[in-house]
Every structure is written in C-alpha cells, then in structure tokens.
Amino acid sequence: MTIGAERYGSRADTVAFVACLVVALVTLALPEALRAPIAAAMRRSVLLPAVTLESRVAASRAQRQAVLVLRAERDSFALAASQVPELVTEIAELRALLRLRARLGSGFVTAEVLHQSGLTDGLTLLLSAGRRAGVTPLAPVVSPTGLVGMVTTVDPRSSVVMAWSHPDFRASAMTARGRVFGIVSARRGERAGEVMEFRGVPYRERLPAGTLIVTSGLGGVFPRGIPLGTIEGMLSEAEGWERTYLVRPAAHPAQVTHVLVLKPGAFSDTLAAAFRAPAAADTATAPADSS
Amino acid sequence: MKLAPPRLRLWIVVLLLLAAQLAVRPWFAASPLAPDFLLVALLTFAMRSRPGAGAAAGFVVGLLGDAVAPTAFGAGAFALTIIGYAAGWLKAVVFADNLLVTVVFVFAASWLRDVLELAASGALRAGAVGTQLLVLSPATAIGTAAAAAVVLLLFRSWLHSAPAS
Numbered sequence: 001m002t003i004g005a006e007r008y009g010s011r012a013d014t015v016a017f018v019a020c021l022v023v024a025l026v027t028l029a030l031p032e033a034l035r036a037p038i039a040a041a042m043r044r045s046v047l048l049p050a051v052t053l054e055s056r057v058a059a060s061r062a063q064r065q066a067v068l069v070l071r072a073e074r075d076s077f078a079l080a081a082s083q084v085p086e087l088v089t090e091i092a093e094l095r096a097l098l099r100l101r102a103r104l105g106s107g108f109v110t111a112e113v114l115h116q117s118g119l120t121d122g123l124t125l126l127l128s129a130g131r132r133a134g135v136t137p138l139a140p141v142v143s144p145t146g147l148v149g150m151v152t153t154v155d156p157r158s159s160v161v162m163a164w165s166h167p168d169f170r171a172s173a174m175t176a177r178g179r180v181f182g183i184v185s186a187r188r189g190e191r192a193g194e195v196m197e198f199r200g201v202p203y204r205e206r207l208p209a210g211t212l213i214v215t216s217g218l219g220g221v222f223p224r225g226i227p228l229g230t231i232e233g234m235l236s237e238a239e240g241w242e243r244t245y246l247v248r249p250a251a252h253p254a255q256v257t258h259v260l261v262l263k264p265g266a267f268s269d270t271l272a273a274a275f276r277a278p279a280a281a282d283t284a285t286a287p288a289d290s291s
Numbered sequence: 292m293k294l295a296p297p298r299l300r301l302w303i304v305v306l307l308l309l310a311a312q313l314a315v316r317p318w319f320a321a322s323p324l325a326p327d328f329l330l331v332a333l334l335t336f337a338m339r340s341r342p343g344a345g346a347a348a349g350f351v352v353g354l355l356g357d358a359v360a361p362t363a364f365g366a367g368a369f370a371l372t373i374i375g376y377a378a379g380w381l382k383a384v385v386f387a388d389n390l391l392v393t394v395v396f397v398f399a400a401s402w403l404r405d406v407l408e409l410a411a412s413g414a415l416r417a418g419a420v421g422t423q424l425l426v427l428s429p430a431t432a433i434g435t436a437a438a439a440a441v442v443l444l445l446f447r448s449w450l451h452s453a454p455a456s
Contacts, residue, residue: 013379016343020350020372027354028365028411035364042358050313051359057317114359126359 036153043155051114051158055128058112062257065090090257096144097258103274107266109133111141111259114158125149125161125253129261135159138221140262146227146250146275147171147215148259159261163253164196164228172218173198173228176272180205181216184228184247196229196247203241207231213247214272223262225272300449301339308332308442323430326438327401329356333371334378334397335442339450342379349375363412370407374400390443397439401432 027035043051069091101110111129129135131154139151141161149163162169165186173184182200198213211231217224229247237243312328319325333352337345353371357364378400405428409420443450 010341010343013341013343013346013376017346017372017376020346020376021369024350024353024365024369024372026365027357028363028369030365039358039364042355047355047358050355053313054317057314061317124360 039160040153040155043158048157051126054114055112055158058114058128062112069094093144093256094258097260100142100144100260100274104260104262104267104271107263109135109261109263111135111159111261113256113259115254123163123166123253124152125163125256127151127159127161127259127261128157130155130157130159132156134263135261136264139264140222140226141259142226142262143251143256143259144275146229147222148251148253148256150221151261161253161259164249164251165253171222171228172216173213174216175207176212176214178216180207181218184213187246194249195232196249197235198231198245198247199242201243201245203237203239203243205243207234207243207245209233214275217270221264223267223269223271225270225275227275297450300446301336304442304446304450305332305336308335322434323427324434325431326434327431328438330371330374330401330404330435331397331439331442333375334400334439335450337375337378338382338393338396340379342376345375345377345379346372347375349373349378363408366408366412369411370404373407374404390440390447393443394436394440398429398432398436401435402428405431 027038030038065087068087072087097110101108109129111127111133114126114128125141125148127135127141135151135154137151137154141148141150147164149161149166149169151159152162153160164171164184167186167188169186171184172181174181180201182198184196184198187195187197198207201207209231213228213231215222215224215226215228227250229249232246232248235244235246308328308331312332316325316328329352333345333348336348340348349371350368352375353368354365356367356371360367378396381396402424406424409423
C-alpha cells in the first residue's frame with residue numbers, strides 16, 4: 001500500500017469535507033440578523049477564555065510600553081529613545097487621547113482595540129469593552145484625531161465596531177462651518193481603505209483641498225462636529241447636479257490602538273471644540289512629530 | 292523515559308500552538324510578518340490526520356476565527372475547510388515531515404487561505420486586492436512558514452510516528 005493511500009480513498013472523508021463546505025457556505029449566506037447573534041454567542045461562550053486572554057496580553061503589552069515610556073522620560077536618554085518613530089507615535093496618540101478625555105469630561109467609555117489576524121481587520125474592530133462597561137449598539141467610536149466607526153454588536157466584555165472603511169458605512173457630513181452637506185462613505189476600488197468619498201455635494205459648491213469635513217449630527221447616530229477628514233481633491237462630478245470629493249481620513253482604523261466609545265445621547269451639542277485643539281498641543285509637546 | 296502516545300504528542304503540539312496564537316502573537320502587533328500559529332496548528336493536525344478530520348478541524352477553526360472578526364461570518368470556515376482537507380489529502384501524496392516541503396506547503400496554504408477568504412467574504416469589492424495578495428499575504432505566509440519550520444525542527448522526532456486518525 002502506498003503512503004496514506006487509505007486517506008484519500010475514503011468516502012467518509014469526502015462526505016465530511018462536503019458537509020463542512022456546505023455548512024460554511026450556508027453560514028456565509030445567512031442574513032446579518034442571524035449571523036451576528038451566532039457570532040456573539042460564540043464570543044460569549046467558547047471564545048470567552050480566548051478573548052479574555054488576548055485582552056490581558058494586550059493590556060500587558062500596553063503596560064510594558066507605558067513602563068518603557070516612563071523610563072525613557074525619566075532617563076537622560078529620553079531624547080534618543082523618542083527618536084524611535086513607533087514609540088513617538090504611540091506616546092503622541094496616548095497623550096492626545098488623555099487630552100480628548102479631559103475635554104469631553106464624561107459620557108464615554110475607554111477601550112483597547114484588539115486587532116485580529118484576519119484580512120478584514122480594519123473593516124470591523126474588536127474592542128476590549130462591552131456592555132458591562134456601558135457600551136451600547138450604534139455608539140460612535142472616536143480616536144483623538146476623529147471618527148473611527150460605530151458599535152454594531154455588544155457582548156458583556158467586548159464589542160464589535162464597524163469602521164468607516166467598511167463598505168456599508170455611511171455618515172451624514174458637512175464642512176466645518178456647516179455650509180455644505182453630504183454623505184461620507186469608504187472609497188471602493190482604487191485606494192480602498194485609505195480614503196473616503198464625500199458624496200452629494202451640490203454642483204454650485206466648490207471645496208478647496210484641505211477643507212475639514214465633520215459629522216453633521218443629522219440622523220441621530222453621530223454627534224455633530226467629529227472630524228472625518230480633509231478634502232484631498234474632486235473625484236467626479238455629475239454635470240449641473242452634484243460633485244464627489246476624495247477625503248483624506250482623520251483616523252485610520254487599522255492603526256488605532258485605543259479609542260473612546262461615546263455614549264449615545266450624552267453629547268447633544270457639537271463636539272467641534274473638543275477635537276479642535278489637540279493638533280496644536282501635540283505639535284507643541286512632541287516636536288519629533290513634525291520631523 | 293517512555294514517550295507519550297503519538298496521538299497525545301500531536302495534541303500537545305497543537306495546544307502549544309494555540310497558546311502561542313493567544314499569548315505570543317499579540318506581541319507582534321500589526322507586523323505583516325506576524326505568524327499565524329492557528330494555521331500552523333491546523334496544518335500540523337491535518338497533515339497527520341485523515342482528510343475528513345482535516346476538513347472538520349478547518350471548519351471549526353475557521354468558524355471560531357470568524358466569530359472574533361465577523362465581517363464575513365463563514366468565509367474563514369469555508370477557506371479553512373478546503374485548506375484542512377487539502378492538507379490531509381496532499382500530505383498523503385508528498386513526503387511527510389520533510390522540512391522544505393512543509394515550508395512550501397504552509398506558505399502556499401497561508402496564501403491560498405487569504406485568496407479563498409477574500410473571495411468568499413466578497414471583500415474583493417472593497418479593492419486594494421493587489422497589495423493584499425501580492426505584498427501583505429505573502430509576508431504573512433513567510434512568517435507562518437517560518438513558524439512551521441521552527442515547530443517541525445523542534446518536534447519532528449516527536450511527531451514522526453504520530454499516526455493518521
């Protein structure tokens with residue numbers, strides 16, 4: 001008998017393979033309303049130890065990095081250590097997050113992003129905070145630089161976020177002064193995941209590059225004034241009807257490590273002021289950023 | 292000292308790889324070279340099992356993976372079912388426990404898993420496929436193949452006599 005010849009000759013193996021394949025395809029074809037509860041039930045049961053362990057490892061990693069930061073600041077070699085770009089970026093991000101927390105005051109939950117190995121990480125994100133921490137569905141998720149996405153599923157100890165880069169994401173948006181309104185969604189095709197599209201801009205309006213786009217507050221999901229990005233250039237125009245612009249995003253979901261989950265209804269006023277100051281402050285406290 | 296039964300040895304290695312996925316992989320952060328220990332565990336098991344068991348293991352691992360990254364629930368299960376079955380089937384035809392064959396096989400499996408998952412999840416419509424499949428996926432496949440090589444070098448004599456189920 002040849003090596004392993006009995007393996008591929010078995011009908012039972014073929015049946016098992018086809019059965020698994022069919023169940024996988026059926027699962028894939030299930031409507032979102034059915035898939036989400038199944039996935040949530042798995043995270044709450046069989047995957048709970050794994051998610052908890054991963055969360056602790058992530059916390060341990062964050063603590064270790066925090067210790068490194070403290071040592072670097074205390075040490076006379078802090079300047080040399082701060083030249084490491086990754087470290088500088090993370091320090092700046094954490095400082096910005098602390099400042100944003102101070103400006104918002106209350107009405108939010110802090111969470112770590114537990115990045116997964118899957119290809120779709122960046123479209124949906126798993127957060128370390130869940131229902132027990134006060135996270136609710138449809139809650140906006142922000143980083144110090146702008147909107148990251150919104151919560152779609154909430155478990156007791158974790159939650160799933162639909163990032164702005166997700167093909168189904170939409171947000172009502174406007175220019176910072178509230179003069180021009182439109183809809184922001186992820187760009188598809190070329191440069192997908194890197195930039196957004198600002199659609200539905202009236203043809204009579206021209207937006208110069210660098211114009212800040214923020215959430216409009218319409219629709220009741222996102223509070224007014226959260227930065228989405230800045231205009232990079234015009235993408236297309238329907239003659240006499242509307243224009244579509246490319247938007248450079250304010251926050252990249254695949255890169256954020258810590259976020260704030262805003263509690264729905266906690267912010268009835270615009271958040272523009274809370275997001276306006278950090279850029280200047282960051283530049284002042286982290287000169288290496290500008291290099 | 293008497294060694295544990297072959298099947299038990301295989302499960303010990305698989306459990307070690309699962310622990311590495313949870314405890315070691317997060318330290319690699321967002322590096323594209325971060326090895327996927329879960330895939331190595333699946334292939335280690337499937338290569339030493341019947342194709343049907345490999346497919347079932349792939350389905351379970353894929354479904355669990357889909358639950359924590361539920362953009363396309365079922366896509367991972369679909370991809371890993373095929374990978375698991377193929378690992379059990381192809382390993383019957385090629386050399387068992389050969390380092391070079393294993394490395395090439397794991398690299399191909401990792402890349403093919405990405406292709407299948409992208410196709411099944413419909414993520415292809417999100418674009419940026421070229422960069423993903425020609426740069427990021429091969430980088431992950433290299434890291435995963437390297438991890439598989441280390442595992443084989445460390446446990447080859449241990450796993451050598453692990454029989455098919």
